[in-house]
Amino acid sequence: MKILVIAGRLIRQIAGDKRTLVVMLIAPVLIMSLLYLLLGNGVTKAKIDIVSADYTASEAMQDIADITLVSTEAEAIDRLTEGMSDGYISKDRYVAEGTDPSLTQLAKRVFLLYAQEQNMLSLPSQFTAQVEGLMEQPDVELYYGSADFEQFDFLAPSMMGFIIFFLVFLLAGIAFLRERISGTLDRILVSSLRRGQLVSGYFLGFGVFAALQTVVIQLYLMYVLKIHTGTDVLLVLLINLTIAGTSLAMGTLFSAFARNEFQLFQFIPIVIIPQVMFCGLFNLRETPQAVQYLAKIFPLTYGADALRKVMLRGAGFSDVLLDLLIMLGFTALFFLLNIQVLKKYRTL
Secondary structure, eight states: OOHHHHHHHHHHHHOOOOHHHHHHHHHEEEEEEEEHHSSSSSSOEEEEEEEEESSOOOOHHHHHHEOOOOOOEHHHHHHTTTSSOOOETTTEEEEESSOHHHHHHHHHHHHHHHHHHHHHHHHHHHHHHHHHHHTTTOOOOOOSOOOOOOHHHHHHHHHHHHHHHHHHHHHHHHHHHHHHHHHHHHHHTTSSSSHHHHHHHHHHHHHHHHHHHHHHHHHHHTTOOEEEEEEEEHHHHHHHHHHHHHHHHHHHHTTTSSSSSSHHHTTHHTTTHHHHHHHTSSOOOOOOOHHHHEEESSHHHHHHHHHHHHHHOOOOHHHHHHHHHHHHHHHHHHHHHHHHHHGTOOHH
């Protein structure tokens, strides 16, 4: 009963702060929208200039490049230096802009196809059909995913997990810190409450809004941005709520070591930034083994891994059970540490 009293007070307090509610619900929507606009489709075509007056792009070329015909190489160079193209072709010269590796790779694909097309034109007609048969592209089957997948579909699970983790961490950390600064925590500690009851009450009260924020993020991704979430929507929600619970416990724990909001923000480079690096947004396959082991000490590693399994590979509950148990273990650890940290305020 005492736990519910504390939780109810927190819920009424946060619900009465309209600005906090607006930020809590609107901020993740804005962040996901901006990321979707920036990363939604990625760059799939290179902008290539060809010094020619009569070149006609084939269908295969149109699939990988936006071709512009220019009259002189000097004009092509001017367009490249002004950022209007990613490279140009002039007779036997193939020049890529070179600063962006991904665009350079796209340009190389265009150059290779152009060279193949020109070589085909130089062949005697009786050999053309035979060579075209040798160049026929194989039919590729996708074991996971679909041909409709875009870059953001691949990044969305890790991004969703990180945004939930980050925003819930801030929500819990700042709210719990204000409880201490305002003296509310001290007044509660002089009552007959035990530390476990106090932490449970705060956890439950903050958890309501953490869960609300999590649901808003997932619904926005599914029904507004139309991100592929797999077939088991409820399992995705369960994983997200587990991530939120872990972040909630961690946020309240670290807020106990801060005297003000600025000091709480100083924990972000230590606690939050590493989660970005190891949550799947970056491929760690070629990194040193020690770095891959380091990733395993961060909770979001397991949360993002579970989201990718379900959203991208159609995994079921049994496939992500271990990830969920590990995150629950982190949550329990932070919960117990919260209880121990309260000893410095009062021995209950």
